Amino acid sequence: MAYQTAYYCLLPLVVIIITLAICSVPSLGEIDPQLLVKFKSFLFNANALNNWGNESISLCNWTGLLCTNHTFHGLRLENMGLSGMIDVDTLLKLSNLTSFSIINNSFEGPMPEFRKLERLKGLFLSNNKFTGEIPDDAFEGMKYLKKIFLAENGFTGHIPSSLAESPRLLDLDLHGNIFQGNIPKFRQNHFRVFNLSHNQLEGPIPESLSNYDPSSYYGNKGVCGKPLYACSSLTSYNNHSTISHQEKGKKHPVVIAAIVVVAVLALASIVALIFIIHRRRRQWKISQNNEGLRESSTTHSIDVTDDGFKKGENGELSFVKEEYREEFDLYDLLRASAEVLGSGRFGSTYKANVSNGSSVVVKRFKHMNRVGKEEFSEHITKLGRLTHPNLLPLVAFCYREEEKLLVYNFVENGSLASHLHGRVRVNSGLDWPTRLNIIKGVARGLAYLYKEFPGQKLPHGHLKSSNVLLNQSMEPHLTEYGLIPVMNKNHAKEFMAAYKAPESYGPNKKTDVWCLGILILEVLTGKLPENYMRKGKEGDEDLGRWVRRMVREEWTGEVLDKEIMGVRNGEGEILKLLEIGMCCCEWDVENRWDWREAVAKIEELKERDREEEEEEDDDEWSSNASEDETELSPSHNLNH
Template sequence: MERRKPHQLMAAAALALLVLAARDLITCSAGETQTLIKFKGSLSNATVLSNWDSNSASPCSWTGVWCLNGSVWQLKLDGMGLGGMLDMESLAELPLLRILSIRGNWFEGPMPEVKKVVALKAVSMSSNRFSGEILDDGFEGMEALKMVYLDRNRFTGPVPTSLANLPRLVNLSLEGNQMGGKIPDFRQMELRMVDLAHNQFEGKIPPGLRKMNSSYFQGNKHLCGKPLSPCKSSKKIILFIAIGVAAALLALAVVCTFMYRKKSDIDEAHHVKPERGFGPYGAGLRDAQVNNQQPQMRKRGGDHQGKLVFVRSGRERFDLQDLLRASAEVLGSGSFGSSYKAALMGGPAVVVRRFRQMNNAGKEGFYEHMRRLGSLSHPNLLPLVAFFYRKEEKLLISDFVENGSLASHLHANRNPGQPGLDWATRLKIIRGVAKGLEYLYKELPGLSLPHGHLKSSNVLLDRDFTPLLTDYGLVPVINKDHAQQFMVAFKSPEFTHSDRMTKKTDVWSLGILILEIITGKFPANYLKQGKGANADLATWVNSVVREEWTGEVFDKDMRGTKNGEGEMLKLLKIGMCCCEWNVERRWSLREAMDRIEELRERDSDEEYSSYGSEGELYSSRAMTEDAFSFSVTN
């Protein structure tokens, strides 16, 4: 027998090891295949996982399965309409599983026992229907866990001790639940985000969280301390009341004094009552409540020594003193500042908006940006007329629009017998809004957010109900912290979860606006303290459609719907596709525009029936499944 040389023996040994490794890999893949098939068996509505085949040699090409070195490393089943009970014991048999994401599905019941998969690094269960208290030891032993997203469920009770004590925690989101009690302290060195907004937490924010963004604590009425307002003792409350009474008496004395002075200032005791409710320029529900004080535009200490800068040619000029002499009326007080209607002597009425959250904008850059906005001209944009610059505050001046905002027509209390907007008008408004947004995309290509604050209170309507977009293009000049706290684009899924913006973020805002117009429901998540079942409008619409396809999804005040239900359904689908949680699957503005342009006031065929006697909208099963074969978890 021929004797082998040492290098030949080494090669043979290496080959044997490769064979053994390959055999082990095949065995591992086969084992993981059966494990995932077992896990699938615990799910309902799992038709989307049709390529999960027990005869497959490896699961690495299956829907939602990501592998690393031949083993399952990530299970990502977002927005697939799945339900049932999560079989965590099966997932514990996957040795390299590190990421589990099931956001935007229909899972319900108590918090799954994620601690059985002890090596997980990231867990995302956002926008499901999990409920009840999370066990205090629910995350015990998960020392590798860094990312936990449980927002927009129905959890109650306190933050579990085991969750607060995770040693490597980086991001935690519990926003939009019903949790409460005292907030435990978080001492992790790498901690970046703890979002507890829109819950029922109370007491003082602990030291470890005081450097967080204040938006992470909004919507908890009884929270106090940095970064929110200071906590007040009962003694302080009494003191503040006394100070308030004294201040009120002093203010009354000052007003009485000024009533006898003959100056060219605005008379703060003018006999003009402020608008109630939304007002023509109301900022929508809570952030549009009318300020019950008259405008404070009095000239003090050289505050208004500068000049108005007009950015539109062909306009009749006026100066700052003309504004100060004009009779003024408070229109509203929103997240950026107050708005006033000023009736100029012998001229048109204008709206003056005061911005205090632009003090980081330099004069040269501000002038350049305002002139750029002033050069924009489109039938669906409200033109900027002039501006005034001062370090501490800025004034933006535009024409007054008599017919008010879209928000006021959708949500303000109407007089008895006053009809709501009909289907044809709502479709006209959506088309105009989309065209105006498309123009902004074209003319402001360098901005990732050409609008940035698109919502119903920033859509004004002229006498013919032609929509006019306002508050557009302001992201570059608004202070960053304030923008992130109040502007609509910063409430998008991509910013909420990843602190990023894309060219599709304004499309998400358009999608929410479409849903608001067609359902008549206000997206309460725009509010600083908005909460409740309708806080996430897209999720609410999706749940109504999936659970019971009824006319409940459409605004009962919408007239002229006969023979138009099919087109309404198409618009509803457009809205859902525009606010798709996954940015990659979200429609582009161009695609949305094309679909909106195809809509008509009336159906073109007999495919859809009309409203039944009880207000139900019946449609073919095929159309319903086609229209909502996607999932949105906003």
């Protein structure tokens, strides 16, 4: 009985102790803020993370933290100029970390041991200064990994076997490194993003990877096979000989002699074949293959499709600019040495050096199957007749059912996006007067489109910083304008800028203005809109709402790009443009400005505050006053 009494007396206490122990365990979403502060202590130039450790700010509002439903799940430390050491051991203690991004910073040295972070789903290291070989086991145990971006670094050696064996990989971007050797056979063959271009890879492309865009492999001198040109018999033989030599050691002299004879015969056959080819009259596919075999790692022919363009009705280049009509034709364009400028959701973009010595930009569109040839030609011809200093001129086009080519003039200074978010931001040339001039040019070009196409809801439809090109004088030129009527509607809804607007019922006549507003805020903040742009419910936050919240909660200057913060004699005008941007991307369409009001307000802006100009005018008048006036005392000068 005594034992039973003691048992029943102690039972409630035991229950309370267990309950307290369970309740004291933090939820999966809770993290120790001091871990983040410790991680930051290993970083250099971390001014962008100044609010880390501020207890008055909610943890999920710390710069660079990714949260869903107030639960931390990742770090996005992009475009911050960070360097130093990535303390993986501290990251390991953030048990809920599934995404880690340091895109466009200045981290150096070998790749850290990220394989310790076994729960990681996304790893984004592009546009840094990492170097050296990545060990074969660098990704072992990372069974949840779906996205890996290592582009534009200095990685060398073979592509790690553990990466090729990753079971759930969906997005892979390794372009712009120095990876060598053969392309491995990846366990995952159905990628959403796949780019191995501009490395030093060689050998045949695995059959399981042969259905991706050719641009995924451009810039690798030794790579061959579908979707590029076919591997020659000599190349295949040499590859086989090399492998056999490595496996079996030195061959018997008789065998070596036989190999030499076969090689000589093969060379003789190739010479004869080349002689025959050169006697034929412009056979498209063969000429493309020959050019491809001769090109270096930085240039190649434009391999338009797997079966090539043929002469005839579906292979004609239609010119909309008469001055180019006699300068080059489709054959010249397809065989010209070309440089890949980009590969996006709509297709690839090339810079082609045509036979007359000039350069043009060729855009391949694979999702323009909404209209027939006659309607397509009529619409593109109308676009070609447009003439405005802030529109990139359309030169020619080519219609084919599977894809279309649009040929534009080449603008040598790249896109506004590359200047705002490129790898190197030092001396980018984007001071305040330049940014204002760019916005004014964009607004004028947009206004011209509205006047030329008054009946269209979206005269531009795809206005964003990567579609604003800059010449050597930093004058803006709009591109990819007026294409909505000929685009595949489903593809347009998914990827075109206008469809990112918050209008639940679809684009309207103020949607291009919303895109203009987002562009203005991008130019002023230096922030990448894709990091904020989530079309959806009223509570979602795009770049416009983020700016509005920051302006409301903190000092306005915190949202501005550091290159224009503290600009002398222009702060007032900068803030006016910031307000214009917010009015243009207002979620409520009724309250959003129309294009006339937006353009008028932008045109009123000046490089310098009006008050400052008036003061300088007074100073200039004062300096011309009589020398007999009393000299200002030091205290007067200081007060002035």
